Structures are given as C-alpha cells and as structure tokens.
Amino acid sequence: MVPSPTLRAAVLSAALFLAFVLLWQLGIQGGAPAQQMDPEYAKLMGVTATQGKSAMPGPLDVAAKLWEHLKNPFYDRGSNDKGLGIQLAYSIARVGIGYLLAVAVAIPIGFLIGMSPLINRALDPFIQVMKPISPLAWMPLALYTIKDSGLSAIFVIFICSLWPMLINTAFGVASVRREWLDVARTLEVGALRRAFTIILPAAAPTILTGMRISVGIAWLVIVAAEMLVGGTGIGYFVWNEWNNLSITNVITAILVIGLVGMVLDQMLARLTHLVTFPE
Amino acid sequence: MTRTFTMPPEKFISIEGIAKRFPAPGGGMNVVFDDLWLSMRHGEFTCMIGHSGCGKTTVLNIVAGLDTPSAGAVIVDGQAIEGPSLDRAVIFQSHALLPWRTVLGNVAYAVASKWRKRRANEVRDHARRFIELVGLSGAEHKRPAELSGGMKQRVGIARALSIEPKIMLMDEPFSALDALTRGTLQDEVRRICLTTGQTVFMITHDVDEAIYLADRIVLMTNGPGAVLAEIVDNPLPKERARTEVHRHPLYYAVRNHIIDFLVSRSRSFAADHKGSAYDPRAVPLVRPGLPEPALAAAAPATAPRRAGFETAAS
16 A cells, blocks of 8 residues: 555655754764864864864754753843743744734735725835835834834834735735625625725735735844844844854754744644635 | 607616717727617516627626716616616626625625614525525535535525615626526526516527517627617517427517527628618517517607707716
C-alpha cells in the first residue's frame, strides 16, 4: 500500500531536517587547536583559537538554549536580561496596536476609495508615493515628532501595515459584482445597509488577504524597528545578544521569530477561510 | 390625431417613447433603439423576443429602473418610475444570488428589505413559504454553490416572489438551464403567475418558451435602431399544458410566424418598411393563422394626450 501524500511529505520534511542538522553539526567541527600560544594571549582569544572550537553553536547547544528559555520565559533580571517570553510579548503588543490602528484607518478609507472613483483618483498619487517608502525611513521623523521610542515603533508598524490593506480594500470594494449591487438596488437597500450586507461580505476575502499581507510585513518590520529603538522587544533581544556575542541566543531568537510569524499568518489565513464563499 | 382602440386602454405598464443612445467612438451617436412605445395590462404575461444584442435587455433594465433611458419615460401603475423599486422584482439571467448567504438567507434578505420592521422569525417564516412554493423545502440551509443551476434560479424566483411585487421582470431567466430543468421551471412559473395573477414582463429568445408562457409576444427587430415590429396575440387558452400546447390548431401558425420573423424579417424590417408609415406608437397586433379581419391595431401604446411626451435623460 502506498502511504498517503501527507505522510510521505512529512517523512521527507523530517529527513530534510535531519540532514540539515547533521550538516550543521559537521560544519561547526573546528580545525586543530593553535600551537604554542602565549597563555595571556590565549585567554584573550578564547576557546575558538585555543581549542579550535567554533564560536558557532551546534544544534544541540541551540536546542538546550531553547529549552532553557521555554522553561522560564518570563523572568526579568534588569533591562538587559529579560525572558524571551517578555521580549516577544512586547513585540507582539507593538505589532498588535500598530496593526489594529492601521485596520481602523485602512478599511474605512479603502471603502471610500473603492466606492468613489473621484476619491480614488484624488488619493492615488499620495498612495503611490507613500507605498514604496521603507517603513524604517519614517523612524527619525517619528522619533523627532512623537519623542517616544515605543510609540515610534508602533507608528512604524502602523505605516507599514496600512498600504496593503488600503489597496486591497479599495480593490475588493471596487470589484463587487455589478449584479449583487443591482439586487440591492431593486430591493431599495439603503447605502449603509448595502455597505454592510453586500459590499463588506463580497469584498471580505480580498480585504482579509490584504490584512494577511500586512501582518506579515508588520512582523518583518518590528524586528528591525526594535533594533533601532532598543529597550525591549525581540528585535532588541537579537541585537543585544549579538553585542553579547551569544550566537546561540541569536539563533534561538531567529527560530522563535519565524514561529511567531507563522502563527500570525495562520491566524489570518483561518479568518480569510471563514469569510471566503464558494461560487 | 384620432385612433381607434380595439383593446381597453388599461395600461398598467406603459413604455412611452424610450430611447437608448451612446456616443459613438468616431463621433455621432449609436442608437440602440429610439422612440419605443409599449403597454402591458395588469395580470398580463408579456414576452419580448429578439436576437441577442437588439437591446431587449436594456428595455427590461429601463423598466426595472436599473438603467435610464436617453429619452422617454416608463409609467407603472400611473407613476413615472424613478429608479428601481420593490414594486418591480427582477429575476436575473445569472440568478445573482448572494453566495455568502444560504437559500433562506437570500430570500430572507429580500423579505427584510421590503418589510424592515418585521421580526426575524416572521421574516424567516415568510421566506420559508416562498421557498416551499418553488419546491426547495429542505434546501433552506444550503449555499448557492451547493445548488444546481435550476435550483439557483428557483431561489431567484422565490426571492422575486417573496416581496410580493406588482410586476415581475425576467431577463432570460431559463437560458442558462438544460432543456429538462427549463421545462419544469417554466411550468412552475406559469402555475405561480396564474394563481397569483402576477403581471410579468419577460425577455427571451426561445420561441417555444414565449408561446407556452406569454399572453402576448412582442417581436423586436435587430439593432442598431431596433423597433418593435409587431405584437403577436397568443391564441392559446389561459389554461394550457406543456404537453398539449403543440396540438392547438394555431400553435404552428404562431410558431412559424415568430420563427419567420427571427430568421429573416427581424433583419430586413427596416428596409421593408422604408417609406411606409410605421408608427412606433401603434405597433401592429397580429393573430397568425386567423383570417385577415382578425388583424387589428395593437394595444394602445399611448393615449393621445401623451403624444410627443419626452423627457431628457437623467
């Protein structure tokens, strides 16, 4: 009997993972230890030079570190030593606030743009210019005007989440099928009820797709933004551990960033699935 | 001017001199149709038949209020129409169901739109009655995607009937269905319209469908500049059965007349009538297969006092 495609894919995934881990482990096996080194100098150089051991941690080191973080994610021993869970919570909170603000702005404005060709034309040049600006380019301006690094990070998340949602909402609203609008017209449905009962459900899959793109971008940007503003957050954690030369912690954080990003994406994917209608 | 009317001048729906023109790309105007006059009586089933592209759907959309004429007006029940209304239900060719709502949700949406203050359970009960009427009981909670083409159109019919409109407007409602389903749905529409005395205006290009369903069949020539060539008075009795209609002595006379029209005269009408007095307000009424004296002037397309009535396109 041939195993199901899901099982075969899972086996292949596991094999690839094992191969990767194995190569990783082989890759960090260092060369020979240095010969005849002045003991004082050897102390300065550390184990890399004296024993030929690589500074790059192996998969087992990272696994141990990850386990350590998972066992105690919420400890707080001062500003430079907080648990991974606390750092993640800061990042997620910033992304959440900035993203929800962007939702609150992008969807109503997207509705207006989608429903009114005049507003569409009037706002189009602004959107076209603002959209390609790297969100981090706003950071100095935000720091200067807002004068608060935490709020500035939230603003950067807001501005980078805005565009995909705005554009998708406008597109979804503008491309609601003519016949559904005709149904509403023949039933003498008022403008507000039409917006909520015809246009919103019809455009919802497109809007949610925009929201999904946005949450992905927001999670990409928060790491970079926190490296700049410092203090707290997973981005700051990565940079701080780089300064500590703790590659193990950096790799652990990279792994966790990827996992959280995946969870955020899957949440939006579920929501999209809920509002999608088969035709 | 004087004209004698052979029918009571009862005009429940009165299309008065409507035109549809578009600016042509190279300057000038594309005239889809111009100065179209037609009236329909209360409780009458009128079919308009013509080739694709002649503008018959535009006529229906104008009556529905979904489209505005470049000139002329449509009077329904004594009032000039201004846009769509719950009095005129439309059954769309593409059924136009809301795919995110269930069968019950689609019908209930229409019911709740008509009676805004009704409680939710009253709306549901009302909607269920009409779902039952079109034979879809048991499928209330299915979504349109789970239904066959015929069932979807049944929902469209239930939705249109549920708001108890004065007029039903149907735009080739069965053209996307297979022959068997089409037949059953025609039977049901005929049964429902007969029992409720519904006034119906239907667009079709199916000759047999028109003869089976209609009291009068309006023949529209090919565009551009389409006109109503004539109105065929259907000799079949009100009580008719699908399996029996073709045995009626005049059935083939009517059928051949309409097919002749569609095959040749719909194209050559303008040339044939060049110079002769074609009066768009008195479309000739014909009774194919009957001796000449039965021919008479068509139903009054307009009362004389409305002569020359024309409004600017809004």
